[in-house]
Amino acid sequence: MIAYIANLGVLLGIAVILASSLNLMVGYAGIFSVAHAVFYGVGAYAAAKIALGVTDSFLLATAVAMFVSGAVSFLLAVPVLRVREEYFVVASIGFQVVASTIFTSWHAVTGGMGGLAGIPPARVLGWQLTSPVEYLILTAVCMVLVLAFIAVLVKSPFGRALKAFRDDEVAATALGKDPLALRVAATTISGALAAVAGSIYAFHVSFVNPESFTLDYSVMILAMVIIGGAGSLAGPIVGAVFITAFPALLNFIEMPSRYVGPVEQLIYGASIVLLMVFWPNGLASIWRLLRPRRPVQAAGGGTER
Amino acid sequence: MAALDIHGLRKAFGGNVIIPDVTLALEPGLITSLVGPNGAGKTTLFNLITGFLRPDAGSVHYKGSDLVGLSPQRVTRLGIARSFQDLRLFNEMTVFENVLVAQESSFRLWTRAAACRHTDAVLERVGLADKRDTRAMDLSYAERKFLNLARIMALDIDLFLLDEPASGLDGPSRTTFHTLLQSLKDEGHTVLLIEHNLDIVREVSDRIAFLNKGEVMAFDTPERIFANERLTDLYFGTAGRPAEAASC
Amino acid sequence: MIVLFQMFVEGVAAGSLYALAAVGFALIYATTRTFHFAHGATMMLAAYAFYQAVTVWQWPAVFAVALAVAVAVAFGVGVERLVYQPMRRTDASFLTIFAASFGLLIVATNVVVLLFGNSFYSVDSTLSRGFLVGPLYLSWVNLLSVAVALVSITALQWFMRRTRTGVILRAMMDDAALVGVFGLGDRRYGMIAFAIGSALVAPAAILTSLNAGLQPSMGALLTLLAIAGAIVGGIGNLWGAALGGLLLGIAENVGVWQLSSTWKPAITFGVLLIFLMFKPDGLLGAATRRS
Numbered sequence: 007m008i009a010y011i012a013n014l015g016v017l018l019g020i021a022v023i024l025a026s027s028l029n030l031m032v033g034y035a036g037i038f039s040v041a042h043a044v045f046y047g048v049g050a051y052a053a054a055k056i057a058l059g060v061t062d063s064f065l066l067a068t069a070v071a072m073f074v075s076g077a078v079s080f081l082l083a084v085p086v087l088r089v090r091e092e093y094f095v096v097a098s099i100g101f102q103v104v105a106s107t108i109f110t111s112w113h114a115v116t117g118g119m120g121g122l123a124g125i126p127p128a129r130v131l132g133w134q135l136t137s138p139v140e141y142l143i144l145t146a147v148c149m150v151l152v153l154a155f156i157a158v159l160v161k162s163p164f165g166r167a168l169k170a171f172r173d174d175e176v177a178a179t180a181l182g183k184d185p186l187a188l189r190v191a192a193t194t195i196s197g198a199l200a201a202v203a204g205s206i207y208a209f210h211v212s213f214v215n216p217e218s219f220t221l222d223y224s225v226m227i228l229a230m231v232i233i234g235g236a237g238s239l240a241g242p243i244v245g246a247v248f249i250t251a252f253p254a255l256l257n258f259i260e261m262p263s264r265y266v267g268p269v270e271q272l273i274y275g276a277s278i279v280l281l282m283v284f285w286p287n288g289l290a291s292i293w294r295l296l297r298p299r300r301p302v303q304a305a306g307g308g309t310e311r
Numbered sequence: 312m313a314a315l316d317i318h319g320l321r322k323a324f325g326g327n328v329i330i331p332d333v334t335l336a337l338e339p340g341l342i343t344s345l346v347g348p349n350g351a352g353k354t355t356l357f358n359l360i361t362g363f364l365r366p367d368a369g370s371v372h373y374k375g376s377d378l379v380g381l382s383p384q385r386v387t388r389l390g391i392a393r394s395f396q397d398l399r400l401f402n403e404m405t406v407f408e409n410v411l412v413a414q415e416s417s418f419r420l421w422t423r424a425a426a427c428r429h430t431d432a433v434l435e436r437v438g439l440a441d442k443r444d445t446r447a448m449d450l451s452y453a454e455r456k457f458l459n460l461a462r463i464m465a466l467d468i469d470l471f472l473l474d475e476p477a478s479g480l481d482g483p484s485r486t487t488f489h490t491l492l493q494s495l496k497d498e499g500h501t502v503l504l505i506e507h508n509l510d511i512v513r514e515v516s517d518r519i520a521f522l523n524k525g526e527v528m529a530f531d532t533p534e535r536i537f538a539n540e541r542l543t544d545l546y547f548g549t550a551g552r553p554a555e556a557a558s559c
Numbered sequence: 560m561i562v563l564f565q566m567f568v569e570g571v572a573a574g575s576l577y578a579l580a581a582v583g584f585a586l587i588y589a590t591t592r593t594f595h596f597a598h599g600a601t602m603m604l605a606a607y608a609f610y611q612a613v614t615v616w617q618w619p620a621v622f623a624v625a626l627a628v629a630v631a632v633a634f635g636v637g638v639e640r641l642v643y644q645p646m647r648r649t650d651a652s653f654l655t656i657f658a659a660s661f662g663l664l665i666v667a668t669n670v671v672v673l674l675f676g677n678s679f680y681s682v683d684s685t686l687s688r689g690f691l692v693g694p695l696y697l698s699w700v701n702l703l704s705v706a707v708a709l710v711s712i713t714a715l716q717w718f719m720r721r722t723r724t725g726v727i728l729r730a731m732m733d734d735a736a737l738v739g740v741f742g743l744g745d746r747r748y749g750m751i752a753f754a755i756g757s758a759l760v761a762p763a764a765i766l767t768s769l770n771a772g773l774q775p776s777m778g779a780l781l782t783l784l785a786i787a788g789a790i791v792g793g794i795g796n797l798w799g800a801a802l803g804g805l806l807l808g809i810a811e812n813v814g815v816w817q818l819s820s821t822w823k824p825a826i827t828f829g830v831l832l833i834f835l836m837f838k839p840d841g842l843l844g845a846a847t848r849r850s
């Protein structure tokens with residue numbers, strides 16, 4: 007039972023890291039990406055390679071994974087971010103599809119459909135992790151570090167510049183901000199952070215294969231961000247908890263097992279539609295209603311838009 | 312040397328020649344007003360100078376280099392900033408953040424404390440210090456206009472291109488605006504100001520460029536321009552209706 | 560060489576169907592500025608409706624086709640009316656509309672999974688039989704695909720040029736605000752655009768189910784192909800979209816000449832990525848770069 011909860015906790019931590027890092031792009035930089043599972047996957051494969059061939063040090067493997075994944079997202083971002091946002095969405099889907107094919111077909115590196123197995127347990131600063139609870143602690147620490155990093159980042163000049171772009175791209179450009187440089191930076195950081203989740207995953211399940219990094223999973227990560235609420239720190243966390251915990255809740259309802267998957271998907275599809283129509287700011291914005299509102303200032307005449 | 316040297320600038324939108332041929336040299340340290348009827352191409356000229364539009368022909372020289380073909384952010388970093396007729400504030404951000412974010416894109420390296428101090432000083436100058444933590448979208452109209460100015464004043468800038476910063480301001484805020492403009496001039500900045508209200512133009516300008524149908528009809532001191540009946544006729548139209556009434 | 564030509568022929572047939580989907584997507588996008596990601600769901604629903612009518616209820620083909628078209632149009636107009644229009648009225652951002660559309664695709668796909676299961680169905684028909692022309696193997700479905708696409712797209716072209724509604728839709732493609740100026744409002748015409756765009760995927764749905772069978776994932780795949788086709792062709796240009804769809808069909812079929820067929824989607828998106836990077840305006844489109 008403890009092992010079950012610990013495993014669920016690790017998966018939740020991974021989901022929070024993925025959703026929060028994607029939120030940097032979707033919520034702050036205004037880049038809609040449906041390819042986040044690729045960076046998660048690249049991170050997992052890179053960590054697995056290091057663990058299998060070089061060292062079982064978690065820190066070293068994660069550092070390499072972040073570097074490789076950051077580099078891949080940088081290479082994707084530079085040419086593709088030049089196009090309009092609509093097209094980036096499609097380009098990211100295309101990238102995901104191509105990457106999935108590469109994961110399954112580049113046997114020499116990824117082990118193809120079979121993947122890479124036999125990844126040794128992680129070692130962190132000389133301490134060998136074995137039990138699920140230890141992995142849970144490792145995940146929690148990584149998650150807190152990633153969240154703290156993101157929190158600091160969005161309050162930094164860089165984060166402010168991203169928010170300025172989100173509010174008014176033309177004005178931000180006129181103030182001397184470089185749109186491409188900011189977006190590329192956000193995408194690269196986002197990709198590198200996703201690799202942290204990938205590295206944890208690889209060590210935790212000790213085996214990686216393409217099935218964990220599919221388009222479906224990218225959609226799920228995006229759904230976490232949207233359902234929770236893009237552009238806030240709490241949003242992706244709420245969304246990750248909602249989507250990860252949901253299957254667990256459905257277990258309590260009696261239904262033939264073959265219906266479980268589709269019902270789950272149906273519910274989160276419907277949640278997205280309903281939220282977007284009635285509550286486009288996401289679940290996390292609900293608690294704002296409970297907070298005392300800021301006094302509303304007189305709006306004054308002539309708005310010019 | 313001119314602060315900004317515009318030569319033979321031309322722009323057409325799909326066969327519609329909006330700016331046929333503009334040549335204009337701004338004298339350093341002076342306030343030049345750009346006046347002309349609605350649709351004369353004033354905003355378009357700003358867009359051409361600042362890299363938001365690419366001219367079909369001509370050059371814009373600033374400190375010895377040609378700005379044509381540079382991106383807007385490059386132009387700003389060279390020391391030219393423009394404000395927008397439709398303000399374009401960062402509505403979700405506070406007044407303080409609006410100015411701070413501008414300030415952070417200047418090349419100077421600031422410590423956090425110095426950046427805040429400088430930002431607060433700018434807010435003090437435009438009279439928005441007490442609105443520091445209000446969101447831009449919650450400001451009054453006049454406050455929004457001043458925030459628009461504060462944002463570009465926070466940049467490290469020589470040349471200000473202001474697109475109707477005073478339109479719609481009432482008496483007292485107009486005085487504040489006037490003082491502000493004067494202080495920019497006293498610091499040695501060059502200003503190119505688009506303004507419809509001829510009273511304001513008369514009060515603040517050292518030079519006036521009169522733009523009509525994308526051509527500079529006259530470029531002279533205020534006294535000489537206002538003495539020219541042909542121009543005042545053109546501007547007010549035969550019906551004598553001031554253009555301000557039609558502008559938005 | 561013959562093999563290559565055979566693949567080319569199949570590419571043209573597949574590409575004709577993609578062209579229909581891409582034109583529908585482009586029409587909806589250009590007139591209503593809605594990134595209708597659930598476009599493939601329309602196709603999937605129409606395909607399953609056709610399957611149900613023909614195979615389970617044993618309806619005559621004509622009625623089954625009519626049902627498929629009706630389902631497609633009902634779904635398209637329904638989501639426009641119930642989801643997109645309310646969102647547009649509140650000035651929802653591109654991302655919000657995209658997300659809702661994505662949600663619709665997930666909902667529709669899983670409704671089909673619940674009703675029909677995840678397994679593969681095929682529709683038996685004499686049309687899927689093939690015959691030899693010289694060394695080439697052709698099937699009626701392939702010929703029909705090309706013919707239906709040609710007729711539909713020509714009819715659409717005529718409609719857009721010759722009818723009042725068509726002219727208004729073209730005006731909306733140039734400038735959606737313009738329609739408001741004329742006092743027409745875009746509500747009715749938005750629904751008309753969705754009706755036509757959705758109806759266009761019905762033939763694609765039927766012919767695909769005859770040719771390749773049905774599976775719930777076909778919706779997502781076709782959405783991607785439609786959008787890719789519209790982008791490769793140049794978004795905002797209907798005939799460009801048709802050309803883009805055709806090109807993708809040919810590319811993915813000829814492309815697997817030397818590769819395993821698992822590479823098909825990768826080829827499609829490889830072509831798309833190359834276009835986005837080197838010719839983002841598409842074959843016939845207007846500028847798509849950020850200002």
Ligand SMILES: Nc1ncnc2c1ncn2[C@@H]1O[C@H](COP(=O)(O)OP(=O)(O)OP(=O)(O)O)[C@@H](O)[C@H]1O
Binds near residue numbers: 348349352
């Ligand atoms: N991007 C564009 N595409 C097509 N036409 C344009 C574009 N920008 C401006 N114009 C046209 O150029 C002309 C000049 O516009 P501009 O905004 O420069 O006038 P203005 O002098 O600033 O007028 P106002 O006093 O009303 O602000 C107008 O007729 C306008 O319709």
Ligand SMILES: [Mg+2]
Binds near residue numbers: 353354355396
């Ligand atoms: Mg103007």
